[in-house]
Amino acid sequence: MSSALSADSVADFRENGFYILPGFLSAAECDALIAQSKTLANAKNGEYRPALNPHRENPAFATLMKDPKLVGMVERLVGGKASGLQTQWFFGRPGTKGFSVHQDNFFVEAGAPEAFVSTWLALNDTSIENGTIFVFPGAHKEGLLPVRPLAKVAAAGQDYNANNEECVVPARYRRVDVAVPKGTLVFLDSLAPHGSYDNISSDSWRYVMLNNYIRSGIAFRPGNSAKREEIPLYD
Numbered sequence: 001m002s003s004a005l006s007a008d009s010v011a012d013f014r015e016n017g018f019y020i021l022p023g024f025l026s027a028a029e030c031d032a033l034i035a036q037s038k039t040l041a042n043a044k045n046g047e048y049r050p051a052l053n054p055h056r057e058n059p060a061f062a063t064l065m066k067d068p069k070l071v072g073m074v075e076r077l078v079g080g081k082a083s084g085l086q087t088q089w090f091f092g093r094p095g096t097k098g099f100s101v102h103q104d105n106f107f108v109e110a111g112a113p114e115a116f117v118s119t120w121l122a123l124n125d126t127s128i129e130n131g132t133i134f135v136f137p138g139a140h141k142e143g144l145l146p147v148r149p150l151a152k153v154a155a156a157g158q159d160y161n162a163n164n165e166e167c168v169v170p171a172r173y174r175r176v177d178v179a180v181p182k183g184t185l186v187f188l189d190s191l192a193p194h195g196s197y198d199n200i201s202s203d204s205w206r207y208v209m210l211n212n213y214i215r216s217g218i219a220f221r222p223g224n225s226a227k228r229e230e231i232p233l234y235d
Contacts, residue, residue: 004069004072004073004076005019005021005073005076005077009021010076010077013077013187013189015137015138016135016137016138017135017136017137017138017139017140017141017188017189017191017192018135018137018178018186018187018188018189018192018194019186019187020178020180020184020185020186021073021184021185021186021187022180022181022183022184023183023184024070024121024183024184024185025121025123025182025183025185026183027182027183029183030123030124030182030183030207032060033060033061033064033123033207033209034123034124034207036058036060036061037051037054037089037091037207039057039058040054040057040058040089041057042091043091047156047157048091048093048096048156048157049091049156049157049158049159049160050088050089050090050091050158050159051088051089051091052086052088052225052226053086053087053088053226053227054087054088054089055084055087055231061087061089061209062087062231064121064209064211065084065087065211065231065233066084066233066234066235070119070185070211071213071233073187074117074119074187074213077117077187078114078115078116078117078213078214078215079114079115079215080115080215080216081215081216082213082214082215082216082233083213083214083215083216083230083231083232083233084211084212084213084230084231084232084233085108085116085212085213085214085220085228085229085230085231086108086211086212086226086228087209087210087211087212088209088210088211089207089208089209089210090206090207090208090209090210091157091205091206091207092130092131092157092199092205092206092207092208093157093199093205094130094199094200094201094202094203094204094205095156095157095198095199095200096131096155096156096157096158096198096199096206097155097157097158097162097163097198098131098158098162098195098196098197098198098199099158099159099162099163099195099196100150100162100163100164100165100166100195101136101166101167101169101193101194101195102147102165102166102167102193102194102195103140103144103145103167103190103191103192103193103194104116104118104188104190104191104192104212105144105190105191106144106147106167107161107221107223107226108190108212108214108220108221108223108228109220109221110190110214110218110219110220111218111219111220112215112218113143113144113189113190113191114189114190115214115215115218116190116212116213116214116215116218116220117187117188117189117190117212117213117214118187118188118190118210118211118212118213119185119186119187119188119210119211119213120133120178120185120186120187120188120208120209120210121183121184121185121186121208121209121210121211122180122181122182122183122184122185122186122206122207122208123182123183123207123208123209124182124204124205124206124207125180125181125182126178126179126180126184126206126208127179127201127204128177128179128197129197129199129200129201129204130199130200130201130204130205130206131196131197131198131199131200131201131206132177132178132179132180132196132197132206133177133178133186133194133195133196133197134175134176134177134178134194134195134196134197135175135176135178135188135192135193135194136169136173136174136175136176136192136193136194137173137174137176138173139169139170139173139191139192139193140189140190140191140192140193141191142170142191143191144191145167145168145169145170145193146167146168147165147166147167147168148165148166148168149164149165150163150164150165150166160225161225166195167193169193173193212228214230216230
Protein backbone atom coordinates (compact mmCIF):
# COMPACT_ATOMS: atom_id res chain seq x y z
CA MET A 1 0.00 0.00 0.00
CA SER A 2 1.03 3.61 -0.52
CA SER A 3 2.54 5.84 2.14
CA ALA A 4 0.83 8.68 3.99
CA LEU A 5 -0.44 11.76 2.21
CA SER A 6 2.14 14.52 1.67
CA ALA A 7 1.53 18.16 2.52
CA ASP A 8 1.17 18.88 -1.20
CA SER A 9 -1.43 16.12 -1.53
CA VAL A 10 -3.46 17.56 1.33
CA ALA A 11 -3.23 21.03 -0.22
CA ASP A 12 -4.40 19.59 -3.55
CA PHE A 13 -7.37 17.99 -1.80
CA ARG A 14 -8.29 21.26 -0.07
CA GLU A 15 -8.10 23.19 -3.34
CA ASN A 16 -9.93 20.79 -5.64
CA GLY A 17 -12.21 18.85 -3.29
CA PHE A 18 -10.74 15.50 -4.25
CA TYR A 19 -7.40 13.73 -4.51
CA ILE A 20 -6.37 10.67 -6.55
CA LEU A 21 -3.89 8.21 -5.03
CA PRO A 22 -2.84 5.43 -7.47
CA GLY A 23 -1.61 2.04 -6.28
CA PHE A 24 -3.28 1.95 -2.88
CA LEU A 25 -4.12 -1.74 -3.32
CA SER A 26 -2.27 -4.34 -5.38
CA ALA A 27 -4.05 -6.27 -8.12
CA ALA A 28 -4.11 -9.36 -5.91
CA GLU A 29 -5.65 -7.41 -3.02
CA CYS A 30 -8.31 -6.02 -5.36
CA ASP A 31 -9.14 -9.49 -6.68
CA ALA A 32 -9.42 -10.86 -3.14
CA LEU A 33 -11.93 -8.16 -2.18
CA ILE A 34 -13.96 -8.76 -5.35
CA ALA A 35 -14.10 -12.44 -4.41
CA GLN A 36 -15.42 -11.49 -0.96
CA SER A 37 -18.18 -9.42 -2.58
CA LYS A 38 -19.70 -12.63 -3.96
CA THR A 39 -20.76 -13.49 -0.39
CA LEU A 40 -22.95 -10.37 -0.07
CA ALA A 41 -26.73 -10.71 -0.15
CA ASN A 42 -27.11 -8.39 -3.15
CA ALA A 43 -24.83 -10.68 -5.14
CA LYS A 44 -26.49 -13.90 -4.04
CA ASN A 45 -29.98 -12.63 -4.92
CA GLY A 46 -28.83 -11.64 -8.41
CA GLU A 47 -29.88 -7.99 -8.09
CA TYR A 48 -26.36 -6.56 -7.81
CA ARG A 49 -27.65 -3.33 -6.31
CA PRO A 50 -25.03 -1.51 -4.23
CA ALA A 51 -24.55 -3.27 -0.91
CA LEU A 52 -25.17 -0.87 1.96
CA ASN A 53 -22.81 -1.39 4.90
CA PRO A 54 -21.20 -4.63 3.68
CA HIS A 55 -18.93 -4.51 6.74
CA ARG A 56 -21.95 -5.79 8.67
CA GLU A 57 -22.12 -8.86 6.41
CA ASN A 58 -18.47 -9.70 5.91
CA PRO A 59 -15.52 -8.68 8.14
CA ALA A 60 -13.22 -8.28 5.10
CA PHE A 61 -14.88 -4.92 4.40
CA ALA A 62 -14.47 -3.78 8.02
CA THR A 63 -10.79 -4.74 7.85
CA LEU A 64 -10.28 -2.49 4.84
CA MET A 65 -12.09 0.43 6.47
CA LYS A 66 -9.85 0.11 9.55
CA ASP A 67 -6.57 -0.28 7.66
CA PRO A 68 -4.07 1.82 9.69
CA LYS A 69 -2.49 3.51 6.65
CA LEU A 70 -5.87 4.46 5.27
CA VAL A 71 -7.09 5.72 8.63
CA GLY A 72 -3.91 7.77 9.03
CA MET A 73 -4.52 9.51 5.71
CA VAL A 74 -8.17 10.12 6.50
CA GLU A 75 -7.32 11.65 9.86
CA ARG A 76 -5.07 14.20 8.16
CA LEU A 77 -8.05 15.25 6.06
CA VAL A 78 -10.72 15.34 8.78
CA GLY A 79 -8.44 17.12 11.24
CA GLY A 80 -8.40 14.70 14.13
CA LYS A 81 -9.31 11.22 15.30
CA ALA A 82 -11.67 9.61 12.80
CA SER A 83 -14.55 7.19 13.06
CA GLY A 84 -16.04 5.15 10.27
CA LEU A 85 -19.58 6.10 9.33
CA GLN A 86 -20.77 3.91 6.47
CA THR A 87 -19.52 1.49 3.83
CA GLN A 88 -20.95 0.68 0.42
CA TRP A 89 -19.99 -1.80 -2.28
CA PHE A 90 -20.82 -1.10 -5.92
CA PHE A 91 -20.96 -4.03 -8.33
CA GLY A 92 -21.54 -1.83 -11.38
CA ARG A 93 -22.46 -4.62 -13.76
CA PRO A 94 -22.86 -3.77 -17.46
CA GLY A 95 -26.07 -1.85 -18.06
CA THR A 96 -26.11 -0.17 -14.63
CA LYS A 97 -27.32 3.43 -14.75
CA GLY A 98 -25.13 6.13 -13.23
CA PHE A 99 -25.67 8.07 -10.02
CA SER A 100 -26.90 11.65 -10.49
CA VAL A 101 -24.71 14.58 -9.46
CA HIS A 102 -24.74 14.89 -5.69
CA GLN A 103 -22.80 15.96 -2.61
CA ASP A 104 -22.34 13.32 0.07
CA ASN A 105 -23.18 15.76 2.85
CA PHE A 106 -26.63 16.32 1.35
CA PHE A 107 -27.46 12.87 2.72
CA VAL A 108 -25.27 12.78 5.84
CA GLU A 109 -25.75 16.35 7.13
CA ALA A 110 -22.47 16.30 9.05
CA GLY A 111 -22.33 19.09 11.62
CA ALA A 112 -18.86 20.03 10.34
CA PRO A 113 -18.71 19.27 6.59
CA GLU A 114 -14.91 19.70 6.50
CA ALA A 115 -14.66 16.84 9.00
CA PHE A 116 -16.43 14.34 6.72
CA VAL A 117 -14.52 12.55 3.94
CA SER A 118 -15.34 9.70 1.56
CA THR A 119 -12.90 7.26 0.00
CA TRP A 120 -13.74 5.72 -3.39
CA LEU A 121 -11.60 2.69 -4.19
CA ALA A 122 -11.49 1.26 -7.73
CA LEU A 123 -11.13 -2.53 -7.64
CA ASN A 124 -10.72 -2.73 -11.41
CA ASP A 125 -9.77 -0.29 -14.17
CA THR A 126 -12.48 2.35 -14.53
CA SER A 127 -13.51 4.28 -17.64
CA ILE A 128 -16.36 6.39 -18.94
CA GLU A 129 -17.61 3.29 -20.75
CA ASN A 130 -17.92 1.17 -17.59
CA GLY A 131 -19.41 3.96 -15.47
CA THR A 132 -16.63 5.73 -13.64
CA ILE A 133 -17.25 8.87 -11.63
CA PHE A 134 -16.79 12.53 -12.53
CA VAL A 135 -16.20 15.51 -10.25
CA PHE A 136 -16.28 19.31 -10.39
CA PRO A 137 -12.96 20.62 -9.02
CA GLY A 138 -13.31 23.57 -6.68
CA ALA A 139 -17.10 23.46 -6.48
CA HIS A 140 -16.96 22.18 -2.90
CA LYS A 141 -16.10 25.74 -1.88
CA GLU A 142 -19.67 26.77 -2.77
CA GLY A 143 -21.02 24.89 0.24
CA LEU A 144 -24.19 22.87 0.01
CA LEU A 145 -25.71 23.46 -3.42
CA PRO A 146 -29.42 23.62 -4.31
CA VAL A 147 -31.03 20.46 -5.66
CA ARG A 148 -33.75 19.82 -8.20
CA PRO A 149 -35.97 16.73 -8.42
CA LEU A 150 -35.55 14.23 -11.24
CA ALA A 151 -38.37 12.32 -12.89
CA LYS A 152 -36.50 9.02 -12.85
CA VAL A 153 -37.06 5.68 -11.17
CA ALA A 154 -34.52 3.37 -9.57
CA ALA A 155 -32.91 1.26 -12.28
CA ALA A 156 -31.67 -2.31 -12.00
CA GLY A 157 -28.34 -2.62 -10.25
CA GLN A 158 -28.37 0.90 -8.82
CA ASP A 159 -29.11 2.47 -5.44
CA TYR A 160 -32.79 3.22 -4.89
CA ASN A 161 -31.98 6.88 -4.19
CA ALA A 162 -29.50 7.36 -7.04
CA ASN A 163 -31.71 9.47 -9.26
CA ASN A 164 -34.28 11.12 -7.00
CA GLU A 165 -32.66 14.52 -7.40
CA GLU A 166 -29.44 16.20 -8.54
CA CYS A 167 -27.48 19.14 -7.18
CA VAL A 168 -27.18 22.21 -9.40
CA VAL A 169 -23.52 22.98 -10.06
CA PRO A 170 -22.72 26.54 -11.21
CA ALA A 171 -21.82 26.59 -14.90
CA ARG A 172 -18.34 27.99 -14.29
CA TYR A 173 -17.14 24.66 -12.88
CA ARG A 174 -15.78 22.10 -15.34
CA ARG A 175 -16.58 18.42 -15.13
CA VAL A 176 -13.51 16.17 -14.81
CA ASP A 177 -13.70 12.43 -15.43
CA VAL A 178 -11.99 10.13 -12.94
CA ALA A 179 -10.85 7.22 -15.14
CA VAL A 180 -8.30 5.41 -12.99
CA PRO A 181 -6.46 2.07 -12.90
CA LYS A 182 -7.21 -0.82 -10.59
CA GLY A 183 -6.22 -0.22 -6.97
CA THR A 184 -6.57 3.58 -7.11
CA LEU A 185 -8.02 5.40 -4.11
CA VAL A 186 -9.92 8.67 -4.55
CA PHE A 187 -10.54 10.96 -1.57
CA LEU A 188 -13.70 13.08 -1.84
CA ASP A 189 -14.61 16.15 0.19
CA SER A 190 -18.11 15.87 1.66
CA LEU A 191 -19.23 18.85 -0.45
CA ALA A 192 -17.53 17.86 -3.72
CA PRO A 193 -20.25 17.48 -6.39
CA HIS A 194 -19.80 14.19 -8.22
CA GLY A 195 -21.77 11.57 -10.12
CA SER A 196 -21.17 8.56 -12.32
CA TYR A 197 -21.75 7.51 -15.90
CA ASP A 198 -23.96 4.68 -17.11
CA ASN A 199 -22.05 1.44 -17.62
CA ILE A 200 -22.52 1.00 -21.36
CA SER A 201 -19.87 -1.69 -21.73
CA SER A 202 -20.80 -5.20 -22.77
CA ASP A 203 -18.68 -7.11 -20.25
CA SER A 204 -16.86 -4.75 -17.85
CA TRP A 205 -18.14 -4.64 -14.27
CA ARG A 206 -17.10 -1.60 -12.25
CA TYR A 207 -16.30 -2.79 -8.76
CA VAL A 208 -15.89 0.01 -6.20
CA MET A 209 -15.66 0.18 -2.42
CA LEU A 210 -16.90 3.41 -0.84
CA ASN A 211 -16.10 4.28 2.76
CA ASN A 212 -17.37 7.32 4.66
CA TYR A 213 -15.37 8.73 7.57
CA ILE A 214 -16.06 11.52 10.03
CA ARG A 215 -14.09 13.22 12.78
CA SER A 216 -15.09 11.44 15.97
CA GLY A 217 -17.91 13.13 17.85
CA ILE A 218 -19.26 15.24 14.97
CA ALA A 219 -23.06 15.16 14.60
CA PHE A 220 -24.56 13.46 11.53
CA ARG A 221 -27.86 12.13 10.21
CA PRO A 222 -28.20 8.36 10.79
CA GLY A 223 -30.61 7.93 7.86
CA ASN A 224 -33.67 5.71 7.56
CA SER A 225 -32.02 3.16 5.26
CA ALA A 226 -28.32 3.61 5.97
CA LYS A 227 -28.69 3.57 9.76
CA ARG A 228 -25.28 5.24 10.03
CA GLU A 229 -23.37 4.95 13.26
CA GLU A 230 -19.88 5.80 14.40
CA ILE A 231 -17.60 2.82 13.75
CA PRO A 232 -14.51 2.60 15.99
CA LEU A 233 -11.39 2.31 13.85
CA TYR A 234 -9.00 1.13 16.54
CA ASP A 235 -9.44 -2.37 17.93
